[in-house]
Amino acid sequence: EPLFHSRDRSDLEPSPLRRAQPIADLLAAQRFLSKYGWADAPPGPGSRPPGPAAPRARPPAAALAEAVRRFQKVNALPASGRLDAATLAAMNRPRCGVPDTRPPVSPPPRARPKR
Amino acid sequence: FARWPPPPWGPRPGDAAPRGDARAFAKRTLTWRLLGDEGASSQLSADEQRHILRLAFRMWSEVTPLNFREDVAAPGAAVDIQLGLGRGRHLGCPRVFDGSGQEFAHAWHLGDIHFDDDEHFTPPTSDAGISLLKVAVHEIGHVLGLPHTYRPGSVMQPNYIPREPVLELDWADRKAIQKLYGSCKGSFDTVFDWIRKERNQYGAVTMRFSTYFFRNGWYWLYENRNNRTRYGDPLQIARGWHGIPAQNVDAFVHLWTWRREERYFFKGNQYWRYDSEKDQAYTEDEHGRSYPRRISEGFPGIPSPLDTAFYDRRKQLIYFFKESLVFAFDVNRNQVLDSYPMKITDAFPAIEPQNHPLRNIDSAYYSYAHNSVFLLKGSAYWKVASDKDRQQHSWLPSSGLFPKQSISEKWFDICDVHTSTLNM
Numbered sequence A: 001e002p003l004f005h006s007r008d009r010s011d012l013e014p015s016p017l018r019r020a021q022p023i024a025d026l027l028a029a030q031r032f033l034s035k036y037g038w039a040d041a042p043p044g045p046g047s048r049p050p051g052p053a054a055p056r057a058r059p060p061a062a063a064l065a066e067a068v069r070r071f072q073k074v075n076a077l078p079a080s081g082r083l084d085a086a087t088l089a090a091m092n093r094p095r096c097g098v099p100d101t102r103p104p105v106s107p108p109p110r111a112r113p114k115r
Numbered sequence B: 001f002a003r004w005p006p007p008p009w010g011p012r013p014g015d016a017a018p019r020g021d022a023r024a025f026a027k028r029t030l031t032w033r034l035l036g037d038e039g040a041s042s043q044l045s046a047d048e049q050r051h052i053l054r055l056a057f058r059m060w061s062e063v064t065p066l067n068f069r070e071d072v073a074a075p076g077a078a079v080d081i082q083l084g085l086g087r088g089r090h091l092g093c094p095r096v097f098d099g100s101g102q103e104f105a106h107a108w109h110l111g112d113i114h115f116d117d118d119e120h121f122t123p124p125t126s127d128a129g130i131s132l133l134k135v136a137v138h139e140i141g142h143v144l145g146l147p148h149t150y151r152p153g154s155v156m157q158p159n160y161i162p163r164e165p166v167l168e169l170d171w172a173d174r175k176a177i178q179k180l181y182g183s184c185k186g187s188f189d190t191v192f193d194w195i196r197k198e199r200n201q202y203g204a205v206t207m208r209f210s211t212y213f214f215r216n217g218w219y220w221l222y223e224n225r226n227n228r229t230r231y232g233d234p235l236q237i238a239r240g241w242h243g244i245p246a247q248n249v250d251a252f253v254h255l256w257t258w259r260r261e262e263r264y265f266f267k268g269n270q271y272w273r274y275d276s277e278k279d280q281a282y283t284e285d286e287h288g289r290s291y292p293r294r295i296s297e298g299f300p301g302i303p304s305p306l307d308t309a310f311y312d313r314r315k316q317l318i319y320f321f322k323e324s325l326v327f328a329f330d331v332n333r334n335q336v337l338d339s340y341p342m343k344i345t346d347a348f349p350a351i352e353p354q355n356h357p358l359r360n361i362d363s364a365y366y367s368y369a370h371n372s373v374f375l376l377k378g379s380a381y382w383k384v385a386s387d388k389d390r391q392q393h394s395w396l397p398s399s400g401l402f403p404k405q406s407i408s409e410k411w412f413d414i415c416d417v418h419t420s421t422l423n424m
Helices: A026-035 A060-074 A085-091 B046-061 B132-144 B171-181 B387-392
Strands: B029-034 B067-070 B081-086 B103-107 B113-116 B190-199 B205-215 B218-223 B251-256 B261-267 B270-275 B308-312 B317-322 B325-330 B363-367 B372-377 B380-383
Touching: A026 A060, A026 A085, A060 A085, B029 B046, B046 B067, B046 B132, B081 B132, B103 B132, B113 B132, B132 B171, B190 B251, B251 B317
Parallel strands: B029 B067, B029 B081, B081 B113, B190 B363, B251 B308, B308 B363
Antiparallel strands: B103 B113, B190 B205, B205 B218, B251 B261, B261 B270, B308 B317, B317 B325, B363 B372, B372 B380
């Protein structure tokens, strides 16, 4: 039984084992921004650099700063483009998992009901 | 989400509006189900969860022509919206929850809703934790097709905002969802303003009024100053009004002169008098004569059943409508005026040719908010030219009817809900 002492279980503490990893560094922030539609996905390990024919993409730092700036603006934070403490705090707030800048999309194939 | 492959089977029947609007369900009654076992929460009882979800669906139903019905019997694939709670990897979902904090739920457009059971979901009555009701209302908005917005006050803000004063769908949220599903339309049995005498802080008697819309066995209080129905309406007539018929009321008349103040409900060939102070229908008058009474007895010369009626305070006449005729009843002489009955088209002539309800009016309603009489029929109304109108445009015929307008564009969001949620 999860531990609680008050009748309505309002003092129920989620087990420390299952806490969301705080967003505290650049990579976690990048992942947050791409997950919620503010930036493209960060290059994964082993991905190949774009070929000479690919259009010149903005340097990743500039693109990231722009994404951070847009995120800061909608969250009424100073749009500095820098990952300051207030921006990280905003990223750590409880939120819905649907992306912010795109309408929700169609459902994945449903799981088969267990027999 | 953006990376999901499109569903291999294509939209399910009812997934998208056949009118080509793929962003909205085409059906107007949608089914939902809370997944049991793995999908149930470890923090709230299943009944509590289902009650909260039922309320969340009802809140969307109160502002759209959509109805939501819990379906615990049909095969899973036939249920429009499945909801479940889970931890980490859950319900066969390709998206893994992150534990307590940050992501507390997600949803798919025209699809399912998942809640992260590592979050501390609480009932609406609790100030602690994350309100399951608030999150459910938000995620249902996604399922119906609404994206996130950062507009303050919207239920579609991506972040959870604890301790908001009230969880209701505001004007902009309503307009957003109605862009996808349209607004609520429909006819009414009767519409009337109910006057309340109150004493203000100086002890002086003041008059306030609320507007009521009756349809079948339900009613809505319309808050004119907020341009919407009362939060939580419709209610059942029998719950709010005592001793009158529980449904299909034909007319309401508030007879109000210097010496008299009487309120009557009409249905079939009978009428009831209502006691505003005791909030119930009289069972008998001061002479011991019982109510309800036959209309022909209390209003000689008036046929029944009626279509509708309204009271003109200035002329001290009650206009009774039946089929294509209107009867003007003099309340002081207790008889129909000699020049009546008249055809409605003669008594209330059309200002624009061919633009007239003609017969079988649903409701004739004098609005204190608009100082005008309206004739309602189906989903349209015709406004009767008031004295003020005629002072500005002297060519207007007396009691002329302006061209028809849509009821739902003057009185907003008077929506049905599914009968299973009526008593919430």
